[in-house]
Amino acid sequence: MDERELPGSDPTPESVSGPPYPEDFAPDPDWDAYLAWREREIAAGRCEAPPEPWEIEGPAISLSLGDAADIDPLLLAAICGPDGLGGDGLGPQFGQDAAADMLRPSSVLAALTEQASADLSRLTDNQLLGVLHAARRLENRAHYLQTRVIAEFARRRDEEFETAKARGVRAGCRAGEFPGVELASELLISRLEAGRRIDSAISLTTRLPRSLQGMSDGLIDAERAGIIAAYTACLTPEDAAKADEILAQAAPDVRADTLARRAAALEMKLDPEAARTRKESTKRAAQRVEVQLERSGNASVAGRELDIADALASKANIHSTALRLRRGGVEGSLDHLRVKVFNDLLQGRNPFDRLAPVPEAPADDREPPDDPTHEVDKEPTENTVAVNDPGSPDAPVPEDPADDWDCADDPAADGLAEDLHEYEYRGGRAGPRGHGDAAIGIWPRSGDHPSSDEDPDNEDDGATWSSPADDAVPARAPTPAVINLLVHAGTLFGWDTTPSEASGWGLLNPVETRDIVRAASRHPQTRWCVTLTGPDGTAVAHGCSPGQHPWSPVAPPDREESPPPDQPNTRQAEQFFELVRALNVTLEPIARGTCDHRHAEDHYTPSRKLQHLVRARNATCTAPGCQAQAIYADLDHTTPYPEGSTDECNLGPKCRTHHRAKQAPGWKVEQPEPGVFRWTLPSGRSHITRPATY
Ligand SMILES: [Zn+2]
Ligand SMILES: [Zn+2]
Ligand SMILES: [Zn+2]
Secondary structure (H helix, E strand, C coil): CCHHHCCCCCCCCHHHHCCCCCCCCCCCHHHHHHHHHHHHHHHCCCCCCCCCHHHHCCCCCCCCHHHHHCCCHHHHHHHHCCCCCCCCCCHHHHCCCCHHHHCCCCHHHHHHHHHHHHHHHHCCHHHHHHHHHHHHHHHHHHHHHHHHHHHHHHHHHHHHHHHHHHCCCCCCCCCCCCHHHHHHHHHCCCHHHHHHHHHHHHHHHHHCHHHHHHHHCCCCCHHHHHHHHHHHCCCCHHHHHHHHHHHHHHHHHCCHHHHHHHHHHHHHHHCHHHHHHHHHHHHHHHCEEEEEECCCCCEEEEEECCCHHHHHHHHHHHHHHHHHHHHCCCCCCHHHHHHHHHHHHHCCCCHHHHCCCCCCCCCCCCCCCCCCCCCCCCCCCCCCCCCCCCCCCCCCCCCCCCCCCCCCCCHHHCCCCCCHHHHCCCHHHCCCCCCCCEEEEEEECCCCCCCCCCCHHHCCCCCCCCCCCCCCCCCCCCCCEEEEEEEEHHHHHHCCCCHHHCCHHHHCCHHHHHHHHHHHHCCCCCEEEEEEECCCCEEEEEEECCCCCCCCCCCCCCHHHCCCCCCCCHHHHHHHHHHHHHHCCCCEECCCCCCCCCCCECCCCCCHHHHHHHHHHCCECCCCCCCCEHHHCEEEECCCCCCCCECHHHEEEECHHHHHHHHCCCCEEEEEECCEEEEECCCCCEEEECCCEC
């Protein structure tokens, strides 16, 4: 900000009271001559008179910063006063209701906020939170800008699409056909999320002017705007405008979940039929079971977009069963018992088998809940169990979304899983890296040419399997899988001489890994592969083991005896080496950098070996931001066959969506070196994706 441009900023107005010229400014005879000439010309009518000083000072050409950005005079004084931007004058302006606290988002507020946050220690609590609010208003304004950009982007693609359609271009080849896929790759978000942002942006810019204005003013954030857009999507433009008026007004002052409830109620009131349609169509389009990795490294299973009645009945059943287990003496918190019941039911076990002698179930399940002082507005907390006990399936279920069982605040639960398969079975690679040398990833089998719609677990070959008899817990159902044993190169080559380096299973939770691998290895369709990873964690070689290798640890270690990851355990190392040897694998190098075409094949469909080499190298779809696992993805010839070869340097996994998008106008994929892909999107921007890092 330039102080010289600010009116009244000069505390010592020398230019008015001082001498006509500064001392070092000598009178200029040429200038005087010019002025004399000009006066003569004007007098002779040959030149227009110059404007008088008062004419140039009119409001038409002087714009004060205060006018431009609603700046309060006091705030201006604080900025421009003797303390200036670096002084102590600014902090108080962020106090509640002070000038900066009231300032709408603009470049001025951005500059002030940056300045005020340069040294947070100088701010009082009140001022500190004022800076927080200012940053939020700026953020909301930034979302407003994004919303307008996304809407314009979508409008352009839509125009291209309609033009192509009108010209009779067939589906799949029309320009502008995949705006969501393109946006997802650009922003590295899921397609579901990209689609939602586009829908939301179009609604906000075309039929929700009040909400859009609220974002522009920094008062409504992206989440609340998204809620308003979602709940008005099925309303007529007139009803949407009414809802917009009401909800935009309420949005800045209520929590997002409260706004969602109000929006739902309003939608129901304005157009009950539309509300029902929205629910039904979402259920049809998005009902699914999600298996996801949690950020902690654990996993979750969830049924999404279920009937409310179904969800409540399941909840009540799980809860009452857990209560009966507890009364029967099964240990653990109610949370843990409910999870046990949940897993038992999903995996076809009877939860009551957990009770030693099966007790007669009492007719009445009602029992005091853990915390009888359940409060309606209680915030969910991490470790306390505050169950509003439904008691029996017939008992009324609380409406309070803050019920700790409803996990309404889980951001990860929202819209991440565009594809059930994307997050599945990644547990083997979930552990933090760098604590060990070997890991196991499991690729579920689904045939040689799996489609992304296939669910390998639906395969029922009628095979029988034996579960470990010595297991205290009910056996896990074995899963047919390709067990991909990841071995770090250093470990393998250094093994014989320094077995102590091999912390074996240390990278993963050893017990979990054993359980999963042991169960999977018993399935007759399961096969083993070994992927060798280099120093950078990418795959350098891969080998497929022939035949079946049912595996169980020689002596399952005591859970208590698991050594810390930094301590060598010779027995584990030996056992691991035994396994690798037993698999009898011939490792094939994976082409990197350049390709010597040693694995090139003279037919269209790559062999199983070549498929594995490519999928070991690129473990997910190669499109930017796509997480679809390679095992479910098509192996695509980057340059179409037969001009392009069936070879490591010309193959890469692409999920069905990106395979289709790639064929549309404006999309281009190149493979400048094996495993490195350059995707050019219809916008002309390009993004590079690289081999997987394990
Ligand atoms: Zn393999
Ligand atoms: Zn090649
Ligand atoms: Zn993809």
